[in-house]
Amino acid sequence: MSNSEPNTEKPLDFIRQIVTEDQKTGKHATPVTRFPPEPNGFLHIGHAKSICLNFGIANEFNGRCNMRFDDTNPSKEESAYVKSIQEDVKWLGFSWGDNLFYASDYFEKLYEFALELIRREKAFVCDLSSEEMRAYRGTLTEPGKESPYRNRSVEENLELFQAMKNGDFEEGSHVLRAKIDMASPNLNMRDPVIYRIMKVVHHRTGDKWCIYPMYDYTHCLSDAIEEITHSLCTLEFENHRPLYDWVLDTLETPVHPRQIEFARLNLTYTVMSKRKLMQLVQEGHVSGWNDPRMLTISGLRRRGYSPASIRDFCKEIGIGKKESWIDMGVLENAVRNDLNTTAPRVMGVLDPLKVVITNYPEDKIEEIEARNHPQNPDMGSRMLPFSREIFIERTDFLENAPKKFFRLDIGREVRLRYAYFITCVSVVKDETSGEILELHCTYDPETYGGNAPDGRKVKGTIHWVDARHAVKCEVRLYDRLFEVENPDVDKDVDFKEHLNPDSLTSIKNSLVEPSLADAEPGTCVQFERQGYFCIDSMNSKPGNLVFNRTVSLRDSWAKRKK
RNA sequence: UGGGGCGUAGCCAAGCGGUUAAGGCACCGGGUUUUGAUCCCGGCAUUCGGAGGUUCGAUCCCUCCCGCCCCAGCCA
Numbered sequence: 001m002s003n004s005e006p007n008t009e010k011p012l013d014f015i016r017q018i019v020t021e022d023q024k025t026g027k028h029a030t031p032v033t034r035f036p037p038e039p040n041g042f043l044h045i046g047h048a049k050s051i052c053l054n055f056g057i058a059n060e061f062n063g064r065c066n067m068r069f070d071d072t073n074p075s076k077e078e079s080a081y082v083k084s085i086q087e088d089v090k091w092l093g094f095s096w097g098d099n100l101f102y103a104s105d106y107f108e109k110l111y112e113f114a115l116e117l118i119r120r121e122k123a124f125v126c127d128l129s130s131e132e133m134r135a136y137r138g139t140l141t142e143p144g145k146e147s148p149y150r151n152r153s154v155e156e157n158l159e160l161f162q163a164m165k166n167g168d169f170e171e172g173s174h175v176l177r178a179k180i181d182m183a184s185p186n187l188n189m190r191d192p193v194i195y196r197i198m199k200v201v202h203h204r205t206g207d208k209w210c211i212y213p214m215y216d217y218t219h220c221l222s223d224a225i226e227e228i229t230h231s232l233c234t235l236e237f238e239n240h241r242p243l244y245d246w247v248l249d250t251l252e253t254p255v256h257p258r259q260i261e262f263a264r265l266n267l268t269y270t271v272m273s274k275r276k277l278m279q280l281v282q283e284g285h286v287s288g289w290n291d292p293r294m295l296t297i298s299g300l301r302r303r304g305y306s307p308a309s310i311r312d313f314c315k316e317i318g319i320g321k322k323e324s325w326i327d328m329g330v331l332e333n334a335v336r337n338d339l340n341t342t343a344p345r346v347m348g349v350l351d352p353l354k355v356v357i358t359n360y361p362e363d364k365i366e367e368i369e370a371r372n373h374p375q376n377p378d379m380g381s382r383m384l385p386f387s388r389e390i391f392i393e394r395t396d397f398l399e400n401a402p403k404k405f406f407r408l409d410i411g412r413e414v415r416l417r418y419a420y421f422i423t424c425v426s427v428v429k430d431e432t433s434g435e436i437l438e439l440h441c442t443y444d445p446e447t448y449g450g451n452a453p454d455g456r457k458v459k460g461t462i463h464w465v466d467a468r469h470a471v472k473c474e475v476r477l478y479d480r481l482f483e484v485e486n487p488d489v490d491k492d493v494d495f496k497e498h499l500n501p502d503s504l505t506s507i508k509n510s511l512v513e514p515s516l517a518d519a520e521p522g523t524c525v526q527f528e529r530q531g532y533f534c535i536d537s538m539n540s541k542p543g544n545l546v547f548n549r550t551v552s553l554r555d556s557w558a559k560r561k562k
Numbered sequence: 563u564g565g566g567g568c569g570u571a572g573c574c575a576a577g578c579g580g581u582u583a584a585g586g587c588a589c590c591g592g593g594u595u596u597u598g599a600u601c602c603c604g605g606c607a608u609u610c611g612g613a614g615g616u617u618c619g620a621u622c623c624c625u626c627c628c629g630c631c632c633c634a635g636c637c638a
Contacts, residue, residue, distance in 0.1 A: 010585080011576050038638055073637060130636055137634055141564045144634090175636055185565040187634050196636040215638050239566055239633050261567085263631095268573085316586060318575055320568095323631055327573050330587050340600060375600065406598065415596060450596045461596045529597045557598040 013319035028229040031063035038070045039081035041274040042289040043088045043297045046265040052314035055094035067096035074202035088297035093307045118157045125160035126177045143183035144190045167210045171197045220244040224253040231257045234264040269328045269480040293481045304534025304550030309338035339532045344372040347463045348512040348527035352391035354438040360388040370418045389467035396462045406460035414460040421447040470511035473545035477505040
């Protein structure tokens with residue numbers, strides 16, 4: 001009754017409200033959900049939403065979430081996908097314990113249920129071709145016509161179905177159909193096919209079967225067999241729910257899970273369908289399913305996204321029934337938030353410009369202490385070598401710079417992070433090209449550590465690496481894969497027309513501080529003032545480091561320049 | 563023109579008959595800062611797709627209208 005306390009908890013989404021209610025009323029003491037991917041591709045950020053929902057509910061309500069592969073179409077499915085899917089779900093931080101299942105585990109039971117349907121005169125073997133069936137189905141506005149095979153006897157149906165199972169018929173010649181209502185306004189109820197003949201080897205059952213059950217028939221029964229309480233799926237299955245319920249009611253299964261639909265995830269500046277992702281891979285627009293520009297789980301992992309950041313993102317966007325487009329910035333914000341607290345800071349110079357500190361002794365090398373995280377002393381510190389020649393970021397020098405440019409120009413003073421104040425004295429240029437080769441600066445020995453005893457201030461602090469000790473490396477700068485918010489909104493333009501030609505920029509001569517020399521692949525750090533970077537898990541090798549930019553830091557200066 | 567859904571800010575999203583209509587992203591100000599980062603503080607819907615109705619009172623209930631999405635695979 002109190003309304004004085006501000007509620008900081010995230011409100012429950014409509015599905016969690018249902019689960020809560022079911023728990024309260026005792027309908028289901030604990031929820032049982034399932035994550036049911038089809039093993040025909042890699043998991044992407046959209047699946048992450050479903051994973052976080054299903055496993056999240058199981059965790060929050062002390063329930064269980066089964067991992068179940070929906071492997072009813074052997075012509076598209078492979079065990080390689082089964083493996084990657086499991087890795088991705090585990091990596092996201094969820095576990096299914098012993099509850100790993102396959103729809104194909106139930107083929108025998110499903111077959112028995114089909115026999116029962118026939119006995120109850122609720123299913124029949126149909127000899128219509130797929131074209132004929134389409135014609136008989138009717139249209140959105142006109143009812144369909146009943147199949148001439150609809151009234152076969154139970155015995156004949158049993159015999160025919162047995163023959164289908166035995167492989168006596170050709171693919172496409174016969175199907176088993178549910179006998180529902182050809183006049184239903186819901187096309188899914190117009191005697192849908194529940195079994196088809198496919199003489200294809202299945203990745204788990206081999207050549208044992210040549211008939212395979214359809215999704216609508218399989219999914220509800222699999223849910224019932226596993227005693228799922230809440231079967232969560234995306235909006236496009238809403239029209240299938242009557243069929244889901246029909247199968248379970250007609251067969252009188254001991255439990256009847258409730259199917260609840262929610263909106264799938266759409267993100268701006270990307271495409272989400274497996275088909276399109278597959279196309280990008282196959283046509284070589286990206287290097288593979290785990291290309292860091294792909295919003296697959298494996299791509300995000302390689303890009304440097306943490307599992308926590310993806311979970312946070314999923315929590316943030318919520319669950320609803322409204323078709324929505326989440327701005328890519330929300331995802332980027334989620335990684336920045338997470339990495340900001342977890343990533344150690346280091347110095348990395350993307351595009352190096354040499355600086356000679358002319359008044360610094362030739363052979364002197366100092367060790368300068370640098371904090372690993374400015375807000376978190378627990379993360380410790382490290383020592384940075386410093387000497388007469390260093391490299392700074394090329395973009396940190398600008399001739400005739402405007403007043404608001406807080407970096408280097410001739411005559412201007414800046415702070416080298418953790419080190420000294422330096423003042424630019426002169427610029428050395430290539431005589432013919434005019435290219436800036438190096439800067440000559442002087443330092444103030446009194447400013448060791450970055451503070452001037454006389455109290456004078458500098459506006460800018462820039463990052464640097466020591467020339468003799470820096471480690472050369474490759475840095476890959478990623479940007480959004482597409483240039484437009486919604487690459488596939490226009491059906492007349494191929495989505496690939498909108499690919500961003502600058503989605504990957506590789507810099508081969510970047511320099512990082514020596515502490516990174518032996519860092520492991522997968523290590524995530526912040527290059528101060530630049531962004532978050534992660535050592536590539538595929539191409540980085542000792543002595544030949546490759547960093548992927550996960551996301552840049554927010555840059556109000558860059559924004560101001562626009 | 564059948565059926566099933568959905569409409570709260572630029573983008574998400576709470577709200578469940580009486581609220582100053584949460585929160586996040588984005589954006590705009592200001593402060594702190596040895597990252598132009600982070601952090602902090604402030605601004606950002608007199609109005610909930612539209613029009614009627616019920617009610618003392620409607621984002622919430624009812625009616626009609628408008629807009630968008632899904633369904634005619636032997637895919638999932």
